[in-house]
Amino acid sequence: MKSSNDDTIVAVGTPVGEGGIGIIRLSGRDSIKLADKIFVSSGSAKPSQFKTHTIHYGHIVGVDEVLLTVMRAPKTYTKEDVVEINCHGGMTALRGVLEILVRHGARIAEPGEFTKRAFLNGRIDLAQAEAVLDIIRAKTDAGLRVSVNQLNGELSREIDLARSTIIDICAELEAAIDFPDEDIEVGTAKGRLKKIKAVRGRLEGLAGTYHDGAILKDGITAVICGRANVGKSSLMNLLLKRDRVIVTHMPGTTRDAIEELVSIKGIPIRLVDTAGIRKQKGAAERAGMDKSRSYVSDADLILCVLDGSRPLNKYDKELLKNADGKCAIIIINKYDLGLAMNIKDIRKISKGVHIIKISCLDKEGIDRLEDEVYNKVWNGGVRSSHGSMLNNIRHKSAIDKAIDALARAEDALKKNLSGELISIDIRESVNSLGEIVGEVYNDDILNVIFSKFCIGK
Ligand SMILES: Nc1nc2c(ncn2[C@@H]2O[C@H](COP(=O)(O)OP(=O)(O)OP(=O)(O)O)[C@@H](O)[C@H]2O)c(=O)[nH]1
Numbered sequence: 001m002k003s004s005n006d007d008t009i010v011a012v013g014t015p016v017g018e019g020g021i022g023i024i025r026l027s028g029r030d031s032i033k034l035a036d037k038i039f040v041s042s043g044s045a046k047p048s049q050f051k052t053h054t055i056h057y058g059h060i061v062g063v064d065e066v067l068l069t070v071m072r073a074p075k076t077y078t079k080e081d082v083v084e085i086n087c088h089g090g091m092t093a094l095r096g097v098l099e100i101l102v103r104h105g106a107r108i109a110e111p112g113e114f115t116k117r118a119f120l121n122g123r124i125d126l127a128q129a130e131a132v133l134d135i136i137r138a139k140t141d142a143g144l145r146v147s148v149n150q151l152n153g154e155l156s157r158e159i160d161l162a163r164s165t166i167i168d169i170c171a172e173l174e175a176a177i178d179f180p181d182e183d184i185e186v187g188t189a190k191g192r193l194k195k196i197k198a199v200r201g202r203l204e205g206l207a208g209t210y211h212d213g214a215i216l217k218d219g220i221t222a223v224i225c226g227r228a229n230v231g232k233s234s235l236m237n238l239l240l241k242r243d244r245v246i247v248t249h250m251p252g253t254t255r256d257a258i259e260e261l262v263s264i265k266g267i268p269i270r271l272v273d274t275a276g277i278r279k280q281k282g283a284a285e286r287a288g289m290d291k292s293r294s295y296v297s298d299a300d301l302i303l304c305v306l307d308g309s310r311p312l313n314k315y316d317k318e319l320l321k322n323a324d325g326k327c328a329i330i331i332i333n334k335y336d337l338g339l340a341m342n343i344k345d346i347r348k349i350s351k352g353v354h355i356i357k358i359s360c361l362d363k364e365g366i367d368r369l370e371d372e373v374y375n376k377v378w379n380g381g382v383r384s385s386h387g388s389m390l391n392n393i394r395h396k397s398a399i400d401k402a403i404d405a406l407a408r409a410e411d412a413l414k415k416n417l418s419g420e421l422i423s424i425d426i427r428e429s430v431n432s433l434g435e436i437v438g439e440v441y442n443d444d445i446l447n448v449i450f451s452k453f454c455i456g457k
Pocket residue numbers: 226227228229230231232233234235246247248249250251252253254255274275276277333334335336337358359360361362
């Protein structure tokens with residue numbers, strides 16, 4: 001991203017397609033001047049005369065009837081002068097307004113550039129900027145709550161607290177190095193060790209929330225697999241609560257993997273229905289089965305479906321073997337037809353995997369299955385989303401680096417090593433934490449973060 005921060009950017013802020021309204025956003029020092037050039041209102045007042053944060057009716061001549069909002073710096077999204085123009089939804093009107101603004105000197109914004117400016121102008125820190133994208137992409141209410149907390153600065157406050165405690169320790173150490181003979185208060189090695197340990201403990205607690213936070217944000221992939229005709233697609237439709245996949249009495253109905261997003265008890269799940277495994281009938285079916293096997297090997301959760309009205313066959317056994325030792329649930333379907341398979345035979349292959357009996361026909365056992373999915377994902381424990389939660393791998397690896405550096409500093413303190421050596425590790429932990437909130441950053445980090453945003457945000 002080679003944008004400069006002193007020009008005026010413009011973008012459509014609403015999604016492409018038809019809608020009730022479409023919004024064009026302008027940000028930068030010439031925003032209001034540009035609005036003056038293109039906006040005509042009945043009272044002939046110009047946007048530069050409007051009070052800040054007020055909305056006005058008028059026209060962009062030759063294009064559309066609009067409502068225009070003027071928001072003067074610094075109380076705006078970017079901390080710059082911002083103008084928003086509400087047009088009728090639809091790309092033609094929006095494109096028309098956009099073209100006029102570009103002709104008058106605005107530059108089309110890059111992805112995430114408004115939010116990047118909010119960061120560079122100091123309104124939000126980097127972790128808060130990342131939360132904006134997570135809010136836009138939130139898949140469930142619980143995931144949204146984590147990101148809203150992060151945007152409100154909850155994570156940043158924890159990081160800042162840890163960081164400032166370590167900076168104080170660093171200052172103590174450096175004072176002790178610089179003025180060894182002076183009679184100034186520089187604390188004791190024991191006191192410093194205690195403080196570092198406490199900070200490390202807090203950071204470890206935070207790092208421990210990453211597993212759950214990442215699941216709430218990104219969800220998991222659950223793959224429904226099994227031999228042909230056991231009822232995989234029937235189960236997929238029941239979990240999705242709609243008839244998404246074709247179900248027939250013929251084995252080999254599903255030929256390709258089919259993915260859909262579903263929320264099961266608040267967990268975002270990418271649910272995949274796969275082609276049933278059976279004696280191969282042709283190239284297409286073979287390709288489908290290869291795909292099924294590769295989905296199973298990459299799954300976070302395997303839902304192994306068996307037809308309970310038939311004895312286990314070699315394909316069932318292959319499936320159970322592949323799922324053994326992985327995060328899996330064995331589902332015995334068609335329970336309405338009675339049980340013809342021997343549970344002991346299943347147990348011989350899969351010792352610890354939970355077995356659930358269901359009937360897709362009678363819609364029986366689906367609640368229990370959903371409960372078990374929930375338990376599997378949260379390892380049986382009910383997790384709370386109180387306090388801050390990590391949901392971003394960039395933050396997690398920076399915290400891990402900080403924890404390692406603090407552990408080295410503790411070690412050095414215990415061994416009574418020189419203050420210079422200890423402060424190297426301490427500084428490293430300060431920098432790692434600084435990367436999270438953007439106290440420390442470079443263009444590469446910013447490019448990676450903001451290029452994931454949509455244009456107009
Ligand atoms: N009696 C009974 N029949 C079921 C049940 N679940 C599914 N079926 C029937 O089993 C047949 C196969 O169902 P599907 O859901 O297409 O099975 P599948 O595993 O997706 O099959 P493939 O895509 O061919 O691998 C259909 O006729 C379903 O109506 C059940 O719980 N009880």
